[in-house]
Amino acid sequence: MLKVDPSIIGDGIRLFSGPFAPTRFTPVDEVTLPGGVRVVTYDRST
Structure with a gap:
């Protein structure tokens, strides 16, 4: 499990x-x- 934070x-x-x-x-x-998994794309903040 990996907790993702920005x-x-x-x-x-x-x-x-x-x-x-x-x-x-x-x-x-x-x-x-459909299975509830979220795919989030992040960009580096400047």
Whole structure:
């Protein structure tokens, strides 16, 4: 299970390699599939 939030914060288990830098993301599209799964597309905020 992966909790998706429009920002990357904290330490915990690393999902990305390299140094940590807070990055904000803005949702730009969302599709809900018949089984209830949501596919959300994010763009980096500037």
